[in-house]
Amino acid sequence: MITREAIDAMGPWAHCVHLGNGLYTIPPEQWDEHVGALSYQHFIASTLPSLLSRLLPGSASETSVVDMGCMDGWCSLLMWKLGYRCIAGVDVDEENIARARFLSKHLGCEGVEFHVAALEKLRLPKPMDIGLMLGVLNHTAQPVELLRAARSMICDFLVLDLNIFVDRAASGLACQNSYLYDPTLQSNIALNFEKGGPFRHDSARNLVMQYDPQSVLMLLQYCGFHNIMEIPMPLATPSWMIPIRRMYVAFKNPNSSGHIDSLVLREAYTQSPHNYLSSEMDLPYLGKAMGEDE
Numbered sequence: 001m002i003t004r005e006a007i008d009a010m011g012p013w014a015h016c017v018h019l020g021n022g023l024y025t026i027p028p029e030q031w032d033e034h035v036g037a038l039s040y041q042h043f044i045a046s047t048l049p050s051l052l053s054r055l056l057p058g059s060a061s062e063t064s065v066v067d068m069g070c071m072d073g074w075c076s077l078l079m080w081k082l083g084y085r086c087i088a089g090v091d092v093d094e095e096n097i098a099r100a101r102f103l104s105k106h107l108g109c110e111g112v113e114f115h116v117a118a119l120e121k122l123r124l125p126k127p128m129d130i131g132l133m134l135g136v137l138n139h140t141a142q143p144v145e146l147l148r149a150a151r152s153m154i155c156d157f158l159v160l161d162l163n164i165f166v167d168r169a170a171s172g173l174a175c176q177n178s179y180l181y182d183p184t185l186q187s188n189i190a191l192n193f194e195k196g197g198p199f200r201h202d203s204a205r206n207l208v209m210q211y212d213p214q215s216v217l218m219l220l221q222y223c224g225f226h227n228i229m230e231i232p233m234p235l236a237t238p239s240w241m242i243p244i245r246r247m248y249v250a251f252k253n254p255n256s257s258g259h260i261d262s263l264v265l266r267e268a269y270t271q272s273p274h275n276y277l278s279s280e281m282d283l284p285y286l287g288k289a290m291g292e293d294e
């Protein structure tokens, strides 16, 4: 049986995953310190299921997924929990992949394959149906290479999630993601250093790239994606997250029939059993998603 000591020995943990018997990667007494990461996980866990179920023609079990920059694999394992059965998680940092394999083993998701690799150099045996690239683009100095590699790895579409940079004055935020910029310009990219940042192997090292929404669209188009949709935030997204987070779906092929009506999507979010309207920080949900039996 897994122990607190065994979990701690694999740390430090950046995401909260329940491993059963009330044992979490990040123990509950530390959740206050990790509130940003926890609400981000909640945002993804609340958004992805309804988004994917509306975009995918087939069932989850027939759809293959590559989780690019998976870190400790929490989202690959969430996909397993959601019924996906062909999942590859990829990260350039071997310690992250060791954590991902540790979680996968203890949660009994051994069908999820984890690879240590730089996405730009990775050759998967065959392309996967869909790709997730969550929270990665801000941490690479080669966004074009990364997105082109992502495009070559998938058949259908990429879900891209990133921090964007926002007008500090308009958002009322004073966090690292907010800058003073001129929103009338066509596109903006800002750079800032994240001192002592945790991503040791990223090509950007501790440099963080912040794109405004328009520059993300241009970048995706430049890298060959089509039919790019900016996904509206769920109605009850935590207020601090609305100005700094964006999710896009970008299709590989111009003739893709994929589209989603934003009104349908909003309805999906509000009808989802785990939506923000029921609770803004429903932490136990993470446990349910990641390990507890229903």
Ligand SMILES: C[S@@+](CC[C@H](N)C(=O)[O-])C[C@H]1O[C@@H](n2cnc3c(N)ncnc32)[C@H](O)[C@@H]1O
Binding pocket: 068, 069, 070, 071, 072, 075, 090, 091, 092, 093, 096, 117, 118, 119, 120, 133, 134, 135, 136, 139, 140, 146, 199, 200, 201, 202, 203
């Ligand atoms: C901010 S974390 C995001 C983790 C996870 N996707 C999530 O959303 O919670 C970024 C991850 O991308 C990985 N990464 C960055 N550049 C990469 C690259 N070129 N190839 C593979 N992994 C990369 C880092 O090692 C890090 O684990």
